Amino acid sequence: MExxxxxxxxxxxxxxxxxxxxxxxxxxxxxxxxxxxxxxxxYIVIHMQENRFASLSKADLSKKGHIEHVFHESQMEADEIREFLREVL
Incomplete structure (x- = not known):
């Protein structure tokens, strides 16, 4: 088989x-x-409810609108995610 x-x-x-x-x-x-x-x-961060993932570092959390974009979340939800990720990354 080729x-x-x-x-x-x-x-x-x-x-x-x-x-x-x-x-x-x-x-x-x-x-x-x-x-x-x-x-x-x-880290490869997988948001399991949204079936989305991103390669993120702590520096990426400071980029304006980055979390909102990669995880397709509202600003309020992204702020919560950002606060959480600052603790675990």
């Missing part, structure tokens, strides 16, 4: 994942965190 694709990388890795659920003033949030192998200062 290969249709030239694979650049195909590997299986075991990751340590941290799950955190919390209740804010507005709603419940469920997140998963994985260290980013390519950039040790960042």
């Amino acid at each position: 290969e249709k694709f030239d694979y650049l990388k195909d590997e299986v890795v075991t990751k340590e994942i941290r799950y955190i659920s919390f209740m804010s003033q507005l709603k419940r949030y469920d997140f998963a965190f994985m260290k980013n192998e390519e950039d040790p200062e960042k």
Whole structure:
């Protein structure tokens, strides 16, 4: 059988994942965190209710509108997420 694709990388890795659920003033949030192998200062942050993810560092939390954009949240919700992420990143 002829290969249709030239694979650049195909590997299986075991990751340590941290799950955190919390209740804010507005709603419940469920997140998963994985260290980013390519950039040790960042984490892959998965917003499980919204099925969205981003590679984030603490510096990214200061970027205006960044959390609102990547997680598709209102400013009020993004402010809560930002405050939470400052504690755990």
